[in-house]
Amino acid sequence: MKFALRGTCVLLALLLCCRNGKACPSRCSCSGTTVGCGSSSQTSVPSGISSSTTVLGLETNQLQSLPNGVFDKLTSLTYLVLHTNQLKSIPQGMFDNLKKLDTIYLYKNPWDCECPGIHYLSEWIRKNSGIVYYWTNRKVLQPDRPKCSGSGKPVRSIICPTTTT
Helix, strand or coil, X not given: CHHHHHHHHHHHHHHHHEECCEECCCCCEEECCEEECCCCCCCCCCXXXXXXXXXXXXXXXXXXXXXXXXXXXXXXCCEEECCCCCCCCCCCCCCCCCCCCCEEECCCCCEXXXXXXXXXXXXHHHHCHHHEEEECCCEEECCCCCEXXXXXXXXXXCCCCCCCC
């Protein structure tokens, strides 16, 4: 009887901490292919996010930067929430592997709109304006919501000069 009860407790603990055989990242909640790490005082993107993740919430944290390639293996991602952080720039090519992405939230970040640092994000938003949303009790298409810190200009309005040598 003791063994059966102990085995049941171990099984229950495994079910609570894991999904589809994958552990949920620290300070996140997971359900199916959704990983929610919002409002959890994250200062970096947690490790261990499954490559099968389709929804990733990182909103309302203290993310100041995103390391190169942090989303490269998340090729199933359709929904990415990065609003209300401390992001100032996005590395070149950050979203290029996210071919299935159809919703992204980037507003309420202090974007540094100096060229050439803002070039990738500005161009990416212009090319993908149909998937840049704002949340106000409902999902609203607003590609001009990500704003430059200081000037308040929409990030996508920044055109960096191209240099040729």
